[in-house]
C-alpha cells in the first residue's frame with residue numbers, strides 16, 4: 426500500500442546526462458560544467474515541472490583514472506552552487522550534500538540555517554557519511570561504518586540542538602521598548618559527546634517558517650536506523666521492485682522504532698533514465714554511452730558482485746545459479762549484488778547478454794531504458810505497489826534524455842494524478858507534506 430497519494434520527485438544536478446560519452450555530443454554544453462548556467466537551466470526546468478527539489482550529490486575526492494574519459498567527481502562546491510541557484514528559482518526545494526564524517530556541526534548548522542533564511546524556507550540537507558576522502562581531511566584512515574554512523578548521529582543531534590538553541594520566538598524586535606531579543610530563550614547547548622564539544626547557542630536565529638528537511642543516503646543496517654531516526658527522505662539504492670519493497674519495509678520498521686510514522690519517511694531511489702522516442706533509440710543511446718566500458722571491466726564487475734571467475738568464458742556460455750559460489754559476500758552494495766544474482770537465477774543469461782545489461786554496464790541505480798510511456802508505467806507500478814514514495818531523477822545518455830524526463834515524463838505522471846500539476850506553497854517542507 427502506498428503511504429501517500431502523490432509521488433515525491435527530486436532531480437539530481439550531478440550532470441549524469443553528460444557522463445560517459447554524453448559530454449562529447451555537439452551542443453552538450455559541457456564547457457559550462459563549472460559555471461552557473463548549466464545547473465540553473467536544469468533547476469529552472471525542474472521548477473517548471475513542479476518538482477519537490479533539486480539536489481546536488483557530492484564527493485570530496487577525485488578518482489583520477491576516470492578523468493581521462495569524463496568529468497568523474499570533479500564539481501563545484503555544492504553549498505555554493507545551491508546558494509547561487511536560489512536566485513534563479515522561487516519555489517523548488519534546494520538540497521545540498523554535507524558529510525558528517527569530515528566537518529564540524531557548528532559550521533554546518535550555521536551554513537544550512539543561513540541558506541534556509543536566504544531561500545525563505547527552501548533549504549534541505551543530504552546527510553552522508555561518505556565512502557572515501559579521509560586523506561583530504563587530515564585523517565589517516567577512513568573510519569569503519571559503525572564509527573561513521575555513531576559520529577553521524579551525534580553530528581545531526583548537535584546540528585538540530587544548535588538550530589533550536591536560538592528559537593524564532595526569541596526575536597522580539599520591538600522598536601518601542603528597544604528590546605531586540607528575549608535572551609532567556611537563547612540557551613547554550615553545552616554538548617559534550619564522544620566526537621564533539623559544542624557550547625552554543627548558535628549565532629543565528631532559527632528560520633520562523635517550516636523547518637529544514639533532511640535526506641539520508643546509505644543502506645546498511647546502521648544507515649537505515651539513522652534514517653528511521655532523522656530523515657524525511659532516503660536516497661535509496663534499489664535496482665528492482667523487490668529490493669525497494671524490502672527497503673521500504675525496513676525504513677517503516679526503523680521509523681516506528683524511533684516513535685515516528687512510516688509515512689514521515691520517503692523512500693526515493695535514484696532512477697537512471699535513458700529515454701528515447703522509441704525503445705530502439707533508447708537502447709542505442711544506452712549502448713553508445715557505454716561503448717568505452719571494456720569487456721574486462723564488465724567481467725570484473727560480475728566477478729566482484731557474484732564471486733564467480735569468468736576468465737576464458739565465451740560469450741555464448743550460459744551463467745546459471747549452479748555456477749555461483751555458495752556463501753559469497755561481495756564488498757559492493759549488497760542490493761546491487763542481489764539484483765545481479767536474481768538475474769542469473771531467473772534468466773540464466775548467456776555471458777554476452779549479461780555483460781550488455783544496464784545492471785552491469787552502468788550506474789548502480791534503478792534503470793529504465795525505453796520510452797516515456799515505459800518509464801511512466803514502471804514508476805506507476807512500483808509506486809502503486811507501495812515499494813517507493815517517489816524517486817530522484819538521474820537522467821543518462823544525452824541532453825534529450827534530460828529534456829524528456831522533465832518535459833514529458835513528469836507532466837505525464839501529473840496528468841495521471843500521481844504528481845502535482847502546480848505548487849501550492851513555496852517552502853521545501855510544504856512540498857513534502859502537502860497531501
Ligand SMILES: Cc1cc2nc3c(=O)[nH]c(=O)nc-3n(C[C@H](O)[C@H](O)[C@H](O)COP(=O)(O)O)c2cc1C
Pocket residue numbers: 481482483484485522524552553554555556570642643644645646647648649660661662695
Ligand atoms: C544512493 C546513495 C547516494 C550517496 N550519495 C553520496 C554523496 O553524494 N556523497 C557522499 O559522500 N556519500 C554518498 N553516499 C555514501 C553514503 O553516505 C554512505 O557513506 C555509504 O553508503 C556507506 O554507508 P552504508 O554502509 O550505510 O551504505 C551515498 C550512498 C547511497 C546509497
